[in-house]
Amino acid sequence: MDRLYLMTVFIAVAEAESFSVAARRLSISPPAVTRAIATLEKRLGVRLLTRTTRFVRATEAGLRYLEDARRIVAEVDEADEAAIGINAVPRGRLMVTAPVLFGRMFVTPVVVDYLRRHPEVTVSALFVDRVVALVEEGLDVGIRIGHLPDSSLQAIRVGQVRSVLCAAPAYLAEHGVPELPEDLAEHVLISSSGSSVDPAWKFMRDGSVVSVKVQPRLIMSTNDSTIEAARSGFGIARLLSYQIASLVASGELRIVLAEHEMAALPIHVIHREGRQSAAKVRGFVDLVVQRLRGDGALR
Known part of the structure; x- marks a missing residue:
C-alpha cells in the first residue's frame, strides 16, 4: 500500500482513538482501516497502537510517529495546493x-x-x-x-x-444599583458554569485588581439560560459584552459597575x-x- 495512505489512516485512527470513527472520517470500510494499520506496523516492525475492547491508544512509538506523520502529510497537502495554484477552488x-x-x-x-x-x-x-x-x-x-x-x-x-455585570432595569429599580464591587454581597447574583466556576469575581479599582468572593443564588449550565434569568429580573449576572449587546441596546438589560471592569x-x-x-x-x-x-x- 502507498505509504502516504498508510500514514493518513494511522493519523485518523490515532486522533479518533477508534477504527470505526476513522473509517467514517476517511469514507473507507473498517476492514480497510484494520488492514492499513497492520500493514504499516509490519512495515515498520513496531506496534503503533494498543487495542482493547474499550479503546485504542497510540503507544510511545506511535506518538512519536504520529507527530512526524502529521508533519509529512501536511507538507504534502501544502505542496499539492502550491501546484494547483493560489486561486484554486476551495474544496x-x-x-x-x-x-x-x-x-x-x-x-x-x-x-x-x-x-x-x-x-x-x-x-x-x-x-x-x-x-x-x-x-x-x-x-x-x-x-x-x-x-x-x-x-x-x-x-x-x-x-x-469585556466581562460585564448586567441586570434588568426592573431588578435595579427594586434592589438598587451597586456602586462598588463589595455592594454585590447585598444582591442576588447569577453565574454560568459554562464560562467559569471561580468563586471570586475580579474588578479594577485605582489601577489594581481586586477579587470579590461571590455566592451566586443561581448557577446555570449555559450562557443562554443565564441571560434569560437576568432578563427576567431575578438578579445580576456576569457575562461577556457580545452576549448581551443587543439586549443592552434595546434597554432590556443594563450594565452596572462599568467603571470597575477588567481589561477587554x-x-x-x-x-x-x-x-x-x-x-x-x-x-x-x-x-x-x-x-x-x-x-x-x-x-
Whole structure:
C-alpha cells in the first residue's frame, strides 16, 4: 500500500482513538482501516497502537510517529495546493471551532454564507466552551476569546469583548444599583458554569485588581439560560459584552459597575501555520476575519 495512505489512516485512527470513527472520517470500510494499520506496523516492525475492547491508544512509538506523520502529510497537502495554484477552488472538509454562544451568534452565519459561495466544501463545526487544541483534534480554524499562549498557530486579532455585570432595569429599580464591587454581597447574583466556576469575581479599582468572593443564588449550565434569568429580573449576572449587546441596546438589560471592569479580552481567529494554507482555509479565514472585524458588538 502507498505509504502516504498508510500514514493518513494511522493519523485518523490515532486522533479518533477508534477504527470505526476513522473509517467514517476517511469514507473507507473498517476492514480497510484494520488492514492499513497492520500493514504499516509490519512495515515498520513496531506496534503503533494498543487495542482493547474499550479503546485504542497510540503507544510511545506511535506518538512519536504520529507527530512526524502529521508533519509529512501536511507538507504534502501544502505542496499539492502550491501546484494547483493560489486561486484554486476551495474544496474538501473544513473543521471549525468556537465557543458555543459565539459560534451560534457570529460563526454560523459566516459558515452558511461560505458554504453557499463554495459548493465543493463541507463544514464540521465544533462549538464548545473549552480550549480546543486545533492540531491534536484535527481542526482547521478556531475562534478564541482571551489571551493566547505561545504556539505555532497563526493568529489574527479581530476584536475584543469585556466581562460585564448586567441586570434588568426592573431588578435595579427594586434592589438598587451597586456602586462598588463589595455592594454585590447585598444582591442576588447569577453565574454560568459554562464560562467559569471561580468563586471570586475580579474588578479594577485605582489601577489594581481586586477579587470579590461571590455566592451566586443561581448557577446555570449555559450562557443562554443565564441571560434569560437576568432578563427576567431575578438578579445580576456576569457575562461577556457580545452576549448581551443587543439586549443592552434595546434597554432590556443594563450594565452596572462599568467603571470597575477588567481589561477587554482579545478575540483571535487562529489556524494552522504553513507555507501556504489550503484554499478552503484561506477562503474561510478571509471571510470570517472580515465579518468579525466589521461587527460593532466586538469592538
